[in-house]
Amino acid sequence: xxFQQRTVFxxxxxxxxxxxxxxxxxxxxxxxxxxxxxxxxxRDRTGIVQTVFxxxxxxxxxxxxxxxxxxxxxxxxxxxxxxxxxxxxPNMLTGEIEIQVEEIEIINxxxxxxxxxxxxxxxxxxxxxxxRYLDLRRPQMFKTMQxxxxxxxxxxxxxxxxxxxxxxxxxxxxxxxxxARDYLVPSRVHPGEFFALPQSPQLFKQLLxxxxxxxxxxxxxxxxxxxxxxxRQPEFTQVDIETSFLNMEDLxxxxxxxxxxxxxxxxxxxxxxxxxxxxYADAMDRYGxxxxxxxxxxxxxxxxxxxxxxxxxxxxxxxxxxxxxxGINVKGCAHYSRKDVDDLMKFAGxxxxxxxxxxxxxxxxxxxxxxxxxxxxxxATIKDRLQVENNDLLLFVADKAKVxxxxxxxxxxxxxxxxGLIDESKFAFAxxxxxxxxxxxxxxxxxVALHHPFTRPRPEDLHLFDSEPGQIRAxxxxxxxxxxxxxxGSMRIYKRDIQEKMFKAxxxxxxxxxxxxxFLLEAFEYGTPPHGGIxxxxxxxxxxxxxxxxxxxTIAFPKTASAKDLMTNAPDAVDAKQLEELSIRISIPPNxxx
RNA sequence: GGAGCUGUGGUGAAGUUGGAGUUCACGCUGGACUGUCACUCCGGAGGUCGCGGGUUCGAGUCCCGUCAGCUCCGCCA
Numbered sequence: 001x002x003f004q005q006r007t008v009f010x011x012x013x014x015x016x017x018x019x020x021x022x023x024x025x026x027x028x029x030x031x032x033x034x035x036x037x038x039x040x041x042x043r044d045r046t047g048i049v050q051t052v053f054x055x056x057x058x059x060x061x062x063x064x065x066x067x068x069x070x071x072x073x074x075x076x077x078x079x080x081x082x083x084x085x086x087x088x089x090p091n092m093l094t095g096e097i098e099i100q101v102e103e104i105e106i107i108n109x110x111x112x113x114x115x116x117x118x119x120x121x122x123x124x125x126x127x128x129x130x131x132r133y134l135d136l137r138r139p140q141m142f143k144t145m146q147x148x149x150x151x152x153x154x155x156x157x158x159x160x161x162x163x164x165x166x167x168x169x170x171x172x173x174x175x176x177x178x179x180a181r182d183y184l185v186p187s188r189v190h191p192g193e194f195f196a197l198p199q200s201p202q203l204f205k206q207l208l209x210x211x212x213x214x215x216x217x218x219x220x221x222x223x224x225x226x227x228x229x230x231x232r233q234p235e236f237t238q239v240d241i242e243t244s245f246l247n248m249e250d251l252x253x254x255x256x257x258x259x260x261x262x263x264x265x266x267x268x269x270x271x272x273x274x275x276x277x278x279x280y281a282d283a284m285d286r287y288g289x290x291x292x293x294x295x296x297x298x299x300x301x302x303x304x305x306x307x308x309x310x311x312x313x314x315x316x317x318x319x320x321x322x323x324x325x326x327g328i329n330v331k332g333c334a335h336y337s338r339k340d341v342d343d344l345m346k347f348a349g350x351x352x353x354x355x356x357x358x359x360x361x362x363x364x365x366x367x368x369x370x371x372x373x374x375x376x377x378x379x380a381t382i383k384d385r386l387q388v389e390n391n392d393l394l395l396f397v398a399d400k401a402k403v404x405x406x407x408x409x410x411x412x413x414x415x416x417x418x419x420g421l422i423d424e425s426k427f428a429f430a431x432x433x434x435x436x437x438x439x440x441x442x443x444x445x446x447x448v449a450l451h452h453p454f455t456r457p458r459p460e461d462l463h464l465f466d467s468e469p470g471q472i473r474a475x476x477x478x479x480x481x482x483x484x485x486x487x488x489g490s491m492r493i494y495k496r497d498i499q500e501k502m503f504k505a506x507x508x509x510x511x512x513x514x515x516x517x518x519f520l521l522e523a524f525e526y527g528t529p530p531h532g533g534i535x536x537x538x539x540x541x542x543x544x545x546x547x548x549x550x551x552x553x554t555i556a557f558p559k560t561a562s563a564k565d566l567m568t569n570a571p572d573a574v575d576a577k578q579l580e581e582l583s584i585r586i587s588i589p590p591n592x593x594x
Numbered sequence: 595g596g597a598g599c600u601g602u603g604g605u606g607a608a609g610u611u612g613g614a615g616u617u618c619a620c621g622c623u624g625g626a627c628u629g630u631c632a633c634u635c636c637g638g639a640g641g642u643c644g645c646g647g648g649u650u651c652g653a654g655u656c657c658c659g660u661c662a663g664c665u666c667c668g669c670c671a
């Protein structure tokens with residue numbers, strides 16, 4: 001059975017269409033039956049228009065209109081007519097007109113949906129995810145998917161305009177050490193062997209540089225089998241970029257230009273370039289984070305020197321053991337109750353802080369149990385350094401650097417959000433640079449690459465390989481936006497001797513390195529250009545541009561926090577026969593049955 | 595692996611000191627209604643209180659366990 005095809009979209013009709021004969025296809029948003037006349041709001045992806053079924057116009061159509069229900073798929077033919085002035089609906093873009101229906105065809109019936117197809121629908125996300133195809137009918141979701149399409153296209157257009165080639169790399173690839181846990185795919189042809197889904201096309205893009213492709217990009221799905229967060233999905237999309245014969249400055253400049261252009265075109269906001277740059281050390285010291293939200297201040301202030309000489313044992317003891325004491329000024333919160341502060345302590349405790357010292361300044365009075373350990377002079381210095389005014393609350397953490405940064409950094413963000421210090425309309429871009437090349441892993445008892453094993457060290461730090469590898473700074477950079485890491489990359493090692501030093505620092509023998517990255521190392525022997533690149537997290541960028549707080553809002557079919565798809569119920573058990581073909585036997589410890 | 599919050603007709607919620615599956619709104623359904631757009635009015639249907647166990651004469655409510663969703667820590671660039 002053929003149906004009457006649309007001549008125009010619902011949401012596009014306006015007053016100047018009055019008089020024209022149109023056919024519309026779409027879903028029934030709402031039916032209002034007034035006995036004689038029936039109104040049906042018809043929706044497609046462009047919007048909603050009111051159609052009118054009047055028995056005096058067409059009795060047959062009116063009769064069918066009576067049977068129509070929510071979410072039925074229909075085709076209506078009729079005339080666009082102007083509404084009487086008193087019946088104009090100013091809340092609808094199409095509110096000045098309506099469709100006088102002459103023919104209607106029910107293309108498909110529909111069950112009543114479990115929730116209303118409308119924005120700001122108050123329904124549990126579990127239900128939305130199970131019926132994602134209905135959720136996606138909501139105008140807001142159309143908007144987000146449209147935004148995603150646009151941004152993706154802008155990336156493509158910009159990179160195309162800068163001589164980049166989009167090249168696909170394999171999804172079925174080799175598991176490599178370092179980095180996240182791999183998603184594995186068993187090979188039927190090679191029993192007992194596995195492909196890994198890419199965590200990123202890292203090695204392939206470097207090989208494309210060896211191959212002389214100069215400028216590569218790819219908008220590509222990546223997979224990481226790690227636990228989820230609001231801003232972390234097990235499969236996500238990267239805008240993956242690699243260049244040859246381009247130094248770091250030129251690459252960063254180009255990437256700034258790209259992001260500024262996208263924000264400008266989408267939001268009409270002029271982004272200042274070059275972006276602010278912070279060293280990793282600075283970011284950690286001042287914001288307690290390697291992805292600081294620069295939309296507000298409340299920086300972490302070091303008072304270790306004062307703490308060391310003060311009478312408070314927790315403070316001077318921590319500093320004497322090599323730790324530090326830092327504080328933040330929570331403006332106007334001197335009124336916090338004992339319980340408020342207790343809650344803050346609990347919060348800081350999640351990040352390893354063993355305590356939270358506080359001082360409140362209210363009308364020339366200093367409150368807080370630690371105040372008595374400081375001399376007048378010390379208090380004055382603290383007030384000066386933290387720019388204390390009346391009614392301010394100071395919070396201090398004394399611990400090793402990581403704990404101080406993590407806990408105060410988290411508190412800073414919490415206050416930023418709760419005290420409304422963040423200007424939501426702002427786009428605060430920054431580069432974080434000079435990351436350490438390697439980091440000591442207490443568990444593995446060896447250094448591990450902070451970025452990855454092919455990251456180029458800064459030339460002036462090369463001599464530290466033999467003495468203090470932890471002090472070497474990498475030519476690595478993260479692009480940060482509003483407290484999210486939206487991109488990261490590095491210049492890569494292209495000299496064999498440096499690569500060997502790197503592997504040595506990571507505790508890989510030549511044999512191990514060959515076994516794991518042999519193909520890459522071999523390729524590097526055939527004329528490797530200086531190269532480097534970056535990868536952007538497309539989903540996160542969309543999330544920020546859409547003003548969403550979860551990646552799930554930006555992905556058409558996302559997974560839950562336990563990495564499940566509630567709509568398809570994947571992952572799921574498979575047939576014994578399939579397993580047999582793959583030479584796989586399932587062995588689940590009895591306490592892990594799900 | 596750990597912590598917190600949540601789970602009650604299709605949806606969202608309320609449910610007191612432990613006393614009958616009780617309530618509200620929306621939706622659904624039958625009827626009435628010719629200018630509604632949150633249509634209105636009258637009637638009706640709809641439940642494994644996430645699941646399992648325990649305490650109790652009696653559990654939506656208390657206890658233990660468990661599952662699911664969300665957020666966070668660990669993990670992850």
